[in-house]
Amino acid sequence: MALSKDRGITMNDGNKIPILGFGTYSPDAVQKSKCEEATKIAIEVGFRHIDGAYVYETEEQVGRAIRAKISDGTVKREDIFYTGKLWSTFHRPELVRKCLEESLKKLQFDYMDLFIIHNPYSMKAMEACKDAGLVRSIGVSNFTRKQLEMILNKPGLKYKPAINQVECHPYRNQSKLLAFCKSNNIVLEGYSVLGSQRDPRWIDTNTPVLLEDPLLVAIAKKYNKSPALVAIRYQLQRGLVVLVKTYTRKRIEENAQAFTFQLSEEDMKSIDGLHKNMSFMQMDMFAGHPQYYPPDEE
Template identity: 55%
Template sequence: MIPASEILESTKMAIDTGFRHIDSAYAYKNEKETGQAIRSKIADGVVKREDIFLTTKPSEELFPKDENGKILFETVDLCAIWEAMEKCKDAGLTKSIGVSNFNRRQLEMILNKPELKHKPVCNQVECHPYLNQSKLLDFCKSKDIILVAYGALGSQRPVTWVDQNAPFLLNDPVLCAMAKKHNRSPAQIALRYQVQRGIVALAHSYKQNEMVENIQVLEFQLPSEDMKVLDGLNRNFRYFLMDISL
């Protein structure tokens, strides 16, 4: 668990670095400190509230488990939940509403819902060169839905969620060779790959030098032949079993 003080300071640091999209969730236990950091930077005159795109994903209980320690999954009416979210938007409680970890069938369930008032503006899913989500991306683009990538640099490998024998994305020889070719880091190549595909990439860091490096992906472009090479890294490999950021 990341100390609250570190979340507070790193969020301030991210805003100072230039980041304006901040991802949070009740499950991440970072909402309070994230809000405090944003209020602080607004008070300092660094940003205005309208400059910040803040994402949250509320829940009442964190990962309920059965008597054997296995996570319990719940069958819910997605359309009914979506109608409740539409009411939140209509009430002015949020500017935009979207979904996370939805496949095409689930997206179509919402999009084809009778009397749909607001369609999802985004779908946040695990996405990186080993899992490039190309089919889902094409579908989302056809419906004007933004794909948002979590785990864009692979994973921090928490033992609860990640097979410790899983490959390290940022150690991939193809990615490393391309980074050397462009005088960039493997992380920058992985993030730039997503940006050029029209994906919003979430980069997780508590270090200022990494934040600066991450935002520098807006300063260069990969040629089409390199993009095709990176496409070839896809192996439909998942790091995360569910939408978790630790």
């Protein structure tokens, strides 16, 4: 069953984002070389939301893949929802548009569908990029409730962030942040929903492997699905936009099956019980910034 282009959430600016996205982060040169083909496969099986970033260094490959699927008639540009991100070395207002334009040049796109701040610092120049027509929606990533409140209460705010992209999985379910975002009409988007790649640059490799959790394994067996699909479905039913990333055709096709079943209310509550406020991501590198706040405790 292919993903439906109609499975999306309308954001606070009126633009619609598909609720299941394909991530393009690659930890090394070998994986980067596979990014183009994997993105093509994702589009072929029905993914229409592609999540990228300047810092991933895969924008050229992703752009080629999308343009190839446009050329062969699989999709049109307007069928694809592309997300890019402002990296932390471009937070000075005069550099924001420069970062965006560099990404657009690599992608060979005229615009992005969503441009988000990769880490919590800078907003005014993002609004200018939207006004210039270079992006259709703007949002944020890794923002705590306190950081969101700072933006929402800022005098002269022109555009409320449409989305907040954060680490979210059964071990860190972000229930309080999800409730806050819903109350302020901000979409919460989850990454690392399957745990995470064991990339030592970003991940604490001593953390447990989420998809080996006995409860997820048992629930997966009950539905005759994989633990990964259970973890994806859990977030979709909570109302999140979900990002998944794999470069294996079999797993890309499997992830596209997230709409073929539904978890019971009892199973949803059981997975809620796995929450332990545990993060896979190591964000301490940003701790010295004056606007840094520790992740929300739940």
